[in-house]
Amino acid sequence: MKKGTTIHCHRFFTNLSNPTRLAAIEQLINKPMSVTELAEALCQEQSMISHNLKPLLDCNILTAHREGKKRVLTVNLETIIPIFNAIENHATKFCPTSRKCQKEDLK
Amino acid sequence: MKKGTTIHCHRFFTNLSNPTRLAAIEQLINKPMSVTELAEALCQEQSMISHNLKPLLDCNILTAHREGKKRVLTVNLETIIPIFNAIENHATKFCPTSRKCQKEDLK
DNA sequence: AGTTTAAATGAATATTTATTCATATGTAAC
DNA sequence: GTTACATATGAATAAATATTCATTTAAACT
Numbered sequence: 115m116k117k118g119t120t121i122h123c124h125r126f127f128t129n130l131s132n133p134t135r136l137a138a139i140e141q142l143i144n145k146p147m148s149v150t151e152l153a154e155a156l157c158q159e160q161s162m163i164s165h166n167l168k169p170l171l172d173c174n175i176l177t178a179h180r181e182g183k184k185r186v187l188t189v190n191l192e193t194i195i196p197i198f199n200a201i202e203n204h205a206t207k208f209c210p211t212s213r214k215c216q217k218e219d220l221k
Numbered sequence: 222m223k224k225g226t227t228i229h230c231h232r233f234f235t236n237l238s239n240p241t242r243l244a245a246i247e248q249l250i251n252k253p254m255s256v257t258e259l260a261e262a263l264c265q266e267q268s269m270i271s272h273n274l275k276p277l278l279d280c281n282i283l284t285a286h287r288e289g290k291k292r293v294l295t296v297n298l299e300t301i302i303p304i305f306n307a308i309e310n311h312a313t314k315f316c317p318t319s320r321k322c323q324k325e326d327l328k
Numbered sequence: 329a330g331t332t333t334a335a336a337t338g339a340a341t342a343t344t345t346a347t348t349c350a351t352a353t354g355t356a357a358c
Numbered sequence: 359g360t361t362a363c364a365t366a367t368g369a370a371t372a373a374a375t376a377t378t379c380a381t382t383t384a385a386a387c388t
Contacts, residue, residue: 115250119305120243122312127238132376136227136234143222149335162377164336174315183334183386193311197304198226204300205229208281239346256365269347271366290356290364 129169134158138166139189142176148184236276241265245273246296249283255291 130136134156141147141155153163167187170176175193178185237243241263248254248262260270274294277283282300285292 115247115305116309119309119312120240120247122316123305123308124238124240124243126308126311127234127243128375131231131234131238133227133231134376136231140222140227150333159378160335161337161379165377168336174311180385183332183384185335185385190311190315193307193315197307198222198230200300200304200307201230201233202223202226204233204281204297205226208297208300209229235345241346257363266348267365268349268367272347275366287355290354290362292365 125173126175129173129175132166134162134166135170138163138170138187139175139194142187142189143191143194146186146188148181148186150184152187232280233282236280236282239273241269241273242277245270245277245294246282246301249294249296250298250301253293253295255288255293257291259294 130139137156138152141152147155149163149167150160152167153160156163167176171178171187175190177188177190179188180186237246244263245259248259254262256270256274257267259274260267263270274283278285278294282297284295284297286295287293
């Protein structure tokens with residue numbers, strides 16, 4: 115394993131280990147949208163979305179461009195889709211019935 | 222995205238968003254070893270390793286088999302290697318110089 | 329320049345997660 | 359069965375992260 119991988123992985127996993135941020139990504143996979151639209155779609159306060167967006171943007175999991183007054187967010191599909199697929203495959207293959215992998219208190 | 226993916230991903234990312242657990246995985250990529258050996262290799266208390274191993278075993282990121290008195294841990298390379306590679310590629314391609322992705326207070 | 333809408337920031341609090349230490353359980357060899 | 363080694367567990371504390379709310383900054387349109 116290349117040097118530096120662990121640090122990148124730690125930050126990457128930390129950024130994604132949060133239900134709000136995962137929900138945001140899930141929304142943005144369907145279509146790019148602005149901060150306010152995202153807040154509405156997720157029934158969350160704008161400031162909460164903003165706070166949570168920051169680490170995802172810093173890590174280039176999301177990118178943003180301006181459209182008029184809005185800042186439109188786009189998910190980096192090239193990175194996210196293969197990783198989500200890999201986890202889904204893992205779940206299918208190695209955790210077919212496991213309750214332990216699923217019991218979850220997602221809000 | 223398949224239903225259930227978000228839950229699996231959340232648990233998966235949470236399990237990996239921890240420096241102790243990542244260090245354990247990094248060790249085990251080199252070679253399988255017992256809980257005590259791992260504790261020694263990482264200069265950590267055995268109980269801390271045990272606590273941290275549990276979620277990784279529950280999610281089948283690690284598996285364990287007994288050898289005499291020891292419980293030998295093996296990392297699920299089929300899952301872990303592609304994901305680590307994907308993150309490394311992401312870092313190379315999208316965060317070539319970014320300090321934000323690297324500044325880190327890993328202990 | 330002033331107004332409006334959009335988004336970011338900061339600081340306080342709440343919540344979650346990690347770590348430690350003491351102890352219990354398990355497993356194998358004697 | 360008793361001893362010794364290996365690992366797991368529980369409960370308390372410490373530390374990290376998330377959330378909220380009030381406020382500020384920013385951009386675009388008039």
